[in-house]
Amino acid sequence: MLAIRQQHLGAEDLVERAQRRAGLTDFGDTPFFDGLQRFLQACAEEAELGLFGWFATRWDVVRFLSNLLQLRHNEVVTPEILEQPIERPIFITGVPRSGTTYLHQLLTNDPANRVPRIWQLIHPYPGTGRRAGSPQKRVARQLKMFKLLAPEFHRLHPINANSPQECSEITAHLFASLRFDTNYFVPSYRHWMDSTGHLAAYQFHKRFLQHLQHQAGGSRRWVLKCPDHVFALTAIRAVYPDARIVFVHRDPVRVLHSVTRLTEVLRRPFTRYIDRARLGRDVSDRWLAGTDLMIEAADQQAFVDPIFHINYGDLVNDPVGAVERLYCHFGLHLDRSVAGRIGHSADVQPNGYSGASRYSFETYHIDPTIERERYGRYIARFDIAHELERPRRAPPRSALGVGRAAQGAD
Numbered sequence: 357m358l359a360i361r362q363q364h365l366g367a368e369d370l371v372e373r374a375q376r377r378a379g380l381t382d383f384g385d386t387p388f389f390d391g392l393q394r395f396l397q398a399c400a401e402e403a404e405l406g407l408f409g410w411f412a413t414r415w416d417v418v419r420f421l422s423n424l425l426q427l428r429h430n431e432v433v434t435p436e437i438l439e440q441p442i443e444r445p446i447f448i449t450g451v452p453r454s455g456t457t458y459l460h461q462l463l464t465n466d467p468a469n470r471v472p473r474i475w476q477l478i479h480p481y482p483g484t485g486r487r488a489g490s491p492q493k494r495v496a497r498q499l500k501m502f503k504l505l506a507p508e509f510h511r512l513h514p515i516n517a518n519s520p521q522e523c524s525e526i527t528a529h530l531f532a533s534l535r536f537d538t539n540y541f542v543p544s545y546r547h548w549m550d551s552t553g554h555l556a557a558y559q560f561h562k563r564f565l566q567h568l569q570h571q572a573g574g575s576r577r578w579v580l581k582c583p584d585h586v587f588a589l590t591a592i593r594a595v596y597p598d599a600r601i602v603f604v605h606r607d608p609v610r611v612l613h614s615v616t617r618l619t620e621v622l623r624r625p626f627t628r629y630i631d632r633a634r635l636g637r638d639v640s641d642r643w644l645a646g647t648d649l650m651i652e653a654a655d656q657q658a659f660v661d662p663i664f665h666i667n668y669g670d671l672v673n674d675p676v677g678a679v680e681r682l683y684c685h686f687g688l689h690l691d692r693s694v695a696g697r698i699g700h701s702a703d704v705q706p707n708g709y710s711g712a713s714r715y716s717f718e719t720y721h722i723d724p725t726i727e728r729e730r731y732g733r734y735i736a737r738f739d740i741a742h743e744l745e746r747p748r749r750a751p752p753r754s755a756l757g758v759g760r761a762a763q764g765a766d
Contacts, residue, residue, distance in 0.1 A: 374421030391531030398542035409626030440566035445578040448583035452615040454606035459579040465697040470576040471520040505625040522582040532557035555590035608667035610743035636720030647734035675702040
């Protein structure tokens with residue numbers, strides 16, 4: 357077993373394994389191989405994969421490659437897939453744990469909106485033969501297994517097979533996604549991503565959405581969410597010139613320990629070692645760079661529609677009003693019945709609250725005073741309120757009143 361754990365995952369071997377699994381061989385001109393090699397090399401040299409991490413990474417890579425083969429096969433058989441229009445999509449982004457997931461979930465209450473679901477991104481086409489069966493049930497079993505390995509993840513970020521999913525899972529098919537930088541310690545891979553850019557990844561992103569849209573029928577408005585969109589705004593603008601961008605802003609110091617802890621929870625099952633001090637520095641530096649990009653984008657106003665900005669407090673204190681303002685900003689109509697559903701959703705699950713974990717800044721060697729100075733430009737630029745810096749359990753809904761906020765929205 358130890359020998360297996362230390363064995364290098366080879367790109368060519370995994371490609372062949374995926375081809376056997378899918379019963380297909382043609383990837384077309386999908387530019388995935390360089391990213392795959394870079395990722396696997398970083399796993400071998402930096403990620404400190406444990407036994408489960410080795411097997412899980414192999415399974416993940418083969419799944420992505422098998423999906424690429426299936427996508428290509430369906431494009432050859434049904435070329436009109438790539439004629440599907442993806443018009444005026446809404447991209448929600450911001451620092452992690454700022455309320456982006458909450459807003460994304462609220463917008464699913466409008467039947468005019470369409471979001472990518474977790475099961476769709478894991479299995480974009482239902483299997484045949486021995487792989488046939490409900491993809492939702494298969495994904496539910498996989499999530500249940502991961503919950504056993506990382507029980508705190510569900511408390512920090514509760515999901516199920518039908519939950520809206522982040523776009524980083526789409527671009528991961530091309531091995532050009534910051535999802536890998538979150539789940540693994542792979543600094544050389546992240547450096548490669550930063551230097552390469554995101555254009556090819558978002559060209560594939562659109563292609564993936566075309567497949568989902570073709571299967572579902574119709575051309576409802578896509579609402580997409582991922583904090584990592586902050587680092588790919590130029591690529592988004594190139595691929596989706598009519599994209600509508602939403603920035604959700606929150607006190608970055610308040611969320612630093614939460615996103616750092618979530619990153620550790622996601623990495624823990626895969627690795628044999630985590631340097632918490634290094635993790636804290638990396639997360640802080642990364643999102644400081646992200647806030648600089650948000651300031652730059654807001655100042656440039658390079659999109660067809662100006663970026664819509666919303667602060668976390670406004671979102672969780674009045675979710676219906678926040679969505680109404682978002683729709684008005686982009687010239688959309690919020691139906692009264694949809695507003696009612698959004699209000700009901702907010703009452704049932706206020707802020708998407710997921711509970712608080714017991715940890716502190718000291719765990720990751722983060723000094724909140726220093727961080728508040730470092731993020732001062734971002735805080736001042738978007739007039740972000742100072743929040744409490746230690747997590748606390750949210751009071752019951754009855755004590756908050758309609759539309760009031762807890763502390764833990766993602």
